[in-house]
Amino acid sequence: MIKLNNLISKTTINNIYEAARVEEVISDFISLKKAGSNFKGLSPFSQEKTPSFMVSPAKQIWKDFSSGKGGNVVAFLMEHEGFSYPEALKYLAKKYNIEIEEFKKTPEEQIKFDLKESIYIVLNFSNEFYINNLINSDKGKSIGISYLNSRGFTEESINKFGLGLSFNEKKGFTDHAINEGYDITHLEKSGLTIKEGIQGFDRFKNRIMFPIKSISGRVLGYGARIMTNSKKVAKYINSPESEVYQKSKVLYGLFESKSFIIKEDNCYLVEGYTDVIQLHQKGIKNVVSSSGTALSSHQIMLLKRLTENITIIFDRDKAGINAAIRGIDLILEHGMNVRVCKLLEGEDPDSLARKHSLDFIEDYIKHNSHDFINFKASLLAIDYENEPTKKAEVINNIVKSISLVKDIIKRELYVQTCSKIMKISEDSIFKTLSQIRQNKENKLRNKNTKPFNLIKNQSLKEDSIDELYELEKKIITILILYGQKTETFNESILIFSEENDEIIEKNKYVNSKVYEKIFLDLQQDEIEFANKEFRDLFDVLMTEYQINGFISIEKIVPTLSKELSEVVSSIILQDEKHLLHKWDKKSIYVKLPSENVSVMVTETILSLRKLLVNKKIESLQENIKTKNNKRVLEDVMGYYQLRRIVSSKLNRVL
Numbered sequence: 001m002i003k004l005n006n007l008i009s010k011t012t013i014n015n016i017y018e019a020a021r022v023e024e025v026i027s028d029f030i031s032l033k034k035a036g037s038n039f040k041g042l043s044p045f046s047q048e049k050t051p052s053f054m055v056s057p058a059k060q061i062w063k064d065f066s067s068g069k070g071g072n073v074v075a076f077l078m079e080h081e082g083f084s085y086p087e088a089l090k091y092l093a094k095k096y097n098i099e100i101e102e103f104k105k106t107p108e109e110q111i112k113f114d115l116k117e118s119i120y121i122v123l124n125f126s127n128e129f130y131i132n133n134l135i136n137s138d139k140g141k142s143i144g145i146s147y148l149n150s151r152g153f154t155e156e157s158i159n160k161f162g163l164g165l166s167f168n169e170k171k172g173f174t175d176h177a178i179n180e181g182y183d184i185t186h187l188e189k190s191g192l193t194i195k196e197g198i199q200g201f202d203r204f205k206n207r208i209m210f211p212i213k214s215i216s217g218r219v220l221g222y223g224a225r226i227m228t229n230s231k232k233v234a235k236y237i238n239s240p241e242s243e244v245y246q247k248s249k250v251l252y253g254l255f256e257s258k259s260f261i262i263k264e265d266n267c268y269l270v271e272g273y274t275d276v277i278q279l280h281q282k283g284i285k286n287v288v289s290s291s292g293t294a295l296s297s298h299q300i301m302l303l304k305r306l307t308e309n310i311t312i313i314f315d316r317d318k319a320g321i322n323a324a325i326r327g328i329d330l331i332l333e334h335g336m337n338v339r340v341c342k343l344l345e346g347e348d349p350d351s352l353a354r355k356h357s358l359d360f361i362e363d364y365i366k367h368n369s370h371d372f373i374n375f376k377a378s379l380l381a382i383d384y385e386n387e388p389t390k391k392a393e394v395i396n397n398i399v400k401s402i403s404l405v406k407d408i409i410k411r412e413l414y415v416q417t418c419s420k421i422m423k424i425s426e427d428s429i430f431k432t433l434s435q436i437r438q439n440k441e442n443k444l445r446n447k448n449t450k451p452f453n454l455i456k457n458q459s460l461k462e463d464s465i466d467e468l469y470e471l472e473k474k475i476i477t478i479l480i481l482y483g484q485k486t487e488t489f490n491e492s493i494l495i496f497s498e499e500n501d502e503i504i505e506k507n508k509y510v511n512s513k514v515y516e517k518i519f520l521d522l523q524q525d526e527i528e529f530a531n532k533e534f535r536d537l538f539d540v541l542m543t544e545y546q547i548n549g550f551i552s553i554e555k556i557v558p559t560l561s562k563e564l565s566e567v568v569s570s571i572i573l574q575d576e577k578h579l580l581h582k583w584d585k586k587s588i589y590v591k592l593p594s595e596n597v598s599v600m601v602t603e604t605i606l607s608l609r610k611l612l613v614n615k616k617i618e619s620l621q622e623n624i625k626t627k628n629n630k631r632v633l634e635d636v637m638g639y640y641q642l643r644r645i646v647s648s649k650l651n652r653v654l
Contacts, residue, residue, distance in 0.1 A: 008101070017073075020095075022055060022076070025092070026062060035054075040054055041053045043064050044080055044259075045080075053065070062075075062076055080262060081259060082306050085557060085568075087216050112243075122187060123221070126173060129164070129176065130164025131163070133166065134158070134164050144165035144208060148163065151274070153278075157281040161253075163210060169202065173202045173204075174192075174200050184200055203239075204222065204237060206227070207227070207237065208227060209224050210223040214250065215558075221240075221242070223236055223237075225274075238291070248296035252291045261286040262306050265307050266310070267306065267311070269312050270289050275313075275350045284353075288303070297334070301559055305565075311339045313341045313343065320348075329404055332372070341370075342378075352364070373421065374417070377418075377421045395418070398418050468531075473534065475534075476534050479514070479538070483514050483518075484514070487513075488509050491510045541556075
């Protein structure tokens with residue numbers, strides 16, 4: 001049985017699904033009215049005046065006809081609240097008072113789990129401490145509240161974002177926490193205390209505390225700002241990375257903004273904490289911050305769970321512009337749409353929000369947000385008109401970004417735009433694009449030299465090959481469930497016999513990790529997954545295995561796209577009878593999971609090889625019909641021989 005985020009058991013998951021009522025859960029978020037046997041309400045995912053959001057108590061499903069979204073109660077929480085699958089389950093368990101049953105942890109797992117939970121508890125305690133300093137003390141009101149009010153922060157925003165204050169005391173928080181029974185080790189591990197011998201002192205003092213939260217609202221760390229304009233000390237001090245806080249995997253304001261991002265189907269990306277809060281209190285609530293760090297793939301994947309559209313609003317200084325340029329290509333690589341809003345000279349989102357009305361800001365963003373081509377062209381080509389070499393560099397930079405766009409139609413439209421703006425022919429741009437793609441393919445091709453090539457799976461139509469889909473799914477299932485297990489595999493090797501002057505086949509038993517066996521076998525045959533989701537998931541799993549030697553589903557799932565997360569969840573929860581249903585009729589031979597894992601791995605790989613060989617033979621035979629090619633005939637005969645070998649091995653396994 002696979003471990004799933006805090007090791008939730010399948011029994012608990014079943015109990016949650018049995019108890020949860022879709023109409024009850026959705027009613028907590030939107031107003032529903034009775035409509036016959038169903039319920040109806042306004043869509044939470046779009047702006048509409050006529051209700052098109054339907055809930056069926058009988059079927060326990062919902063459907064939003066304005067956006068096309070729909071599903072069960074868990075799907076709603078994932079869509080509306082931006083929860084991961086495990087987070088949605090936990091929410092429902094809490095709502096319906098269902099005790100979460102967990103798998104038995106190893107001593108090492110228990111120690112790690114206890115440490116993380118202890119850090120979370122300490123951080124929550126610290127947040128309450130800093131809030132109390134700010135809100136309920138005379139010193140906090142006179143110093144902290146006065147400063148925040150002078151910066152335009154409202155009481156509502158201060159409370160909503162949980163802002164606090166650290167006093168100008170060396171050990172104020174540390175001593176208070178120890179007196180309350182908290183361990184100095186956990187205080188240090190949380191990043192709140194700097195240990196000095198057996199004692200410690202506060203990391204943060206005399207600063208406004210901005211709590212950095214996870215998407216589910218747990219405090220992970222802090223950004224701490226001074227209340228003066230002194231250049232002798234750092235304006236911001238951030239929490240160090242810990243067991244719970246990795247800055248590249250967190251976006252400030254995401255917890256407060258996630259539902260608005262989903263509803264608007266767009267996310268504004270800014271640089272700082274104050275940018276987020278000022279825009280939020282002005283009425284623009286679908287906004288998050290990278291907190292001064294370079295935008296990362298993990299952060300983009302968090303946003304991709306909520307929307308496909310990002311608008312970057314960075315400061316107009318050199319650092320802000322460079323950050324925007326770096327972010328553009330990374331966003332495009334993840335298949336998302338990106339626009340950039342250029343602010344007025346000397347302006348930043350914070351000052352824009354404080355100086356102007358909501359109508360002005362919305363109008364300004366609307367008319368000053370440009371696609372990445374217009375942004376790069378206006379930014380980079382301003383002084384290059386009469387310098388062909390530099391202009392060529394700019395064009396190549398833009399075309400490189402265009403090459404990252406996965407949608408063919410979008411890519412062609414961007415080519416047209418680039419052609420008009422840069423005054424260069426579309427043919428030249430297409431040739432450059434082709435060259436870029438060819439270079440990428442060559443790099444991938446040269447990365448690994450394989451003995452023989454069965455077939456490139458991408459050339460196969462995914463929707464027409466059920467057998468291939470099921471086999472690829474089975475490989476992913478094995479990797480998730482058994483990848484880190486060590487098994488004994490019966491490997492056949494070819495040996496030259498000097499006695500008989502011939503090549504003979506011998507069997508050798510080899511101990512290997514399951515993921516290593518699968519990876520090497522697929523590499524050997526140059527087999528690539530036809531299904532994109534499986535292909536992407538295979539890369540994620542292999543990366544984790546190769547780095548750590550194991551996978552942690554509770555860590556992986558939150559980083560995945562919604563589509564991949566659903567694939568993993570379905571694999572974990574899928575009943576064995578569905579996994580094995582009528583596979584034998586498709587020549588796909590799979591044994592029960594309780595049987596030998598090595599056999600299951602071997603037969604799945606062999607079945608995949610046999611299927612691909614058959615496809616190759618069919619393809620070559622079509623060529624023979626159109627042209628009498630001796631080389632093609634020889635290839636067909638070679639693949640016939642290969643098929644016999646694979647079939648023989650498969651029969652022996654079975």
